[in-house]
Amino acid sequence: MREAAFVKQNKDKWLKFERVVQNNISISPSQLSSLYVELSEDLNYAQTFYPQSETLAYLNELSAGIHQRIYKTKKESRNKIYQFYAKEFPLFFYQHRPTLLLAFLIFLGFSIVGAFSAASDDGFVRLILGDAYVNMTMENIQKGDPMAVYKQANQTDMFLGITINNIKVSLLAFVAGLLAGLGTIFILMKNAVMLGSFQYFFHEQDLLWESSRTIWIHGTIEISVIIVAGCAGLVMGKSLLFPKTYTRLQSFIQGVKSGLKIVISTIPFFIIAGFLEGFVTRLTNMPDWLAILIICTSLALILYYYVILPQLIYKKHGKQLH
Numbered sequence: 001m002r003e004a005a006f007v008k009q010n011k012d013k014w015l016k017f018e019r020v021v022q023n024n025i026s027i028s029p030s031q032l033s034s035l036y037v038e039l040s041e042d043l044n045y046a047q048t049f050y051p052q053s054e055t056l057a058y059l060n061e062l063s064a065g066i067h068q069r070i071y072k073t074k075k076e077s078r079n080k081i082y083q084f085y086a087k088e089f090p091l092f093f094y095q096h097r098p099t100l101l102l103a104f105l106i107f108l109g110f111s112i113v114g115a116f117s118a119a120s121d122d123g124f125v126r127l128i129l130g131d132a133y134v135n136m137t138m139e140n141i142q143k144g145d146p147m148a149v150y151k152q153a154n155q156t157d158m159f160l161g162i163t164i165n166n167i168k169v170s171l172l173a174f175v176a177g178l179l180a181g182l183g184t185i186f187i188l189m190k191n192a193v194m195l196g197s198f199q200y201f202f203h204e205q206d207l208l209w210e211s212s213r214t215i216w217i218h219g220t221i222e223i224s225v226i227i228v229a230g231c232a233g234l235v236m237g238k239s240l241l242f243p244k245t246y247t248r249l250q251s252f253i254q255g256v257k258s259g260l261k262i263v264i265s266t267i268p269f270f271i272i273a274g275f276l277e278g279f280v281t282r283l284t285n286m287p288d289w290l291a292i293l294i295i296c297t298s299l300a301l302i303l304y305y306y307v308i309l310p311q312l313i314y315k316k317h318g319k320q321l322h
Contacts, residue, residue, distance in 0.1 A: 003050050010042055017062055039063050087313060089265050094310040096235055096262065103188060103230040107223075110189045114196025118204075128197045137201075146207050147214045150282045159278030166222060166270040170229035174236065174263045177255075181237020188230045195223065213291040214284055218277035220298040225266045225273065228306060232262035269302070 017035055043063050046056040117124045126134050140148040153161070169187070176183025202211035239255020240248065280294065 003053060003055060006045070006050070007055055013038070014042075014059070014062060036063070085265065085268070089261060090305070090310040090313045092258075092261060093265070093306065094314040096231060096258070097307065097310060099234050099238065100228065100231040100306060103184075103227045103234055106185060107188050107192045107227050107230065110192035111196040111199075114193035114198075115200040116196075117193070118197040118200035125197050125201045128194055129201070134201070141205055141207070145284070146202070146205070146210065147281075147284045150214070150277070150284070155278050155282070157278075159274045162277050163271055163274030166225075166273060167267065169226060170232075170263055170266050170270065173226065173229040174232040174259050177233030177236035177259060178240075179237070180240050181234050184230050184233030184237060187233070188227070191223075191226055213288060213295075214281060216295045217281045217291055217298075218273050220295050221269050221276070221302060222273040224299075224302040224306075225269045228266050228269075229263055232259040235259045235262065272298075 017039055020035065039059065039062060043056075043059045046053065046059050050056055114128070118128075136149065137146065140146050145151075169191070173184050173187040176187050199208065199211070202208050236252075236255040236259040239251045239258070243251035246254070276294070276298075
C-alpha cells in the first residue's frame, strides 16, 4: 500500500487517538488499551514499509502519548471492579439499549400470550407450572396463606439456591444466543409464558393483588435481569447474523465479548434478587406501602442502571471519542 493511501485509510482513527491524548479525555482502561493495540499495529506497519517517513515519526509520538496515559490510568484505577460497574460498563452498554428494548418487547409479548392462553384453556396453567405446584398452592390458599411457598425453606439456603439458579438462567439465555439468537428467544419465551400464566392463575383465584405485592418484591429485579441476559444472547446472535464490515468470525468474537460483559453486569442484581426472595418476600404480612416502596425502588434501580446511566455517561464521555 502506498503511504498516501495508508494515511488516508487511517487518518480519522489517528485524529481520534490524538484528541484522547492532547485533550486528556477520560476513557476506561480497556478502551485505552484497545487504542494502544490498534496504534501499535499501524506503527509496526509503518516501520516496515515507510521507514524514515513523517508518518512513522507521527505514529511514534502518538503511541508514546497513549502509552503514558495507560500507565497513568493504571495507577489511578486501583478499584477495577468499581470502574467496570460505575463507568466502563454503562458507557459500553449505551450502544446496546435498542437490543435491550427488543428483549423486553419479546418478553412482554410472550407474557401476554401466557396470560391469554391460561384464560382460554383451563389446563394450560397446570401444563406450564406443573400439577404439584398448582395443587400445593391451592392447598395454601385454602389454609389462608397463598404465598406460603416462600416460607418453606431456610432463608440462607433459599437465598443461595435462588441466586445460583438465577445466574444459571442468565448464562443459559446468553449461551443460547449461539443459535443465531433463536435459543435466547426461546428462553425468554419460556420464562415469559410461565410468568403470564402464573399471574393469571392468581387472578383467577381473586388473589392478583396479594400475589403481585409479594412476588414482585424480588421479581422486579429477577425478571428485569433475565431480560438483560436475553439482551446479551441477542447481541451475540446478532453478531453471527450481521457481521457488517467484519468477517463473521471477528464479528462473533466481538459479540461474545460484548455479551459476556452484559452477563457479568447482572450478577450483583441477581444477588440482590436472591436476598429479597430469601429474606424479604416471605414477610407476607408487611404493610402494602412497604412492599410498594421495595418494588418501586427495585424498578428505579434497574431503569437507572441500564437505561438512564448509560445515556448520562455517554453524554459526558462517549461523544468526545467521536
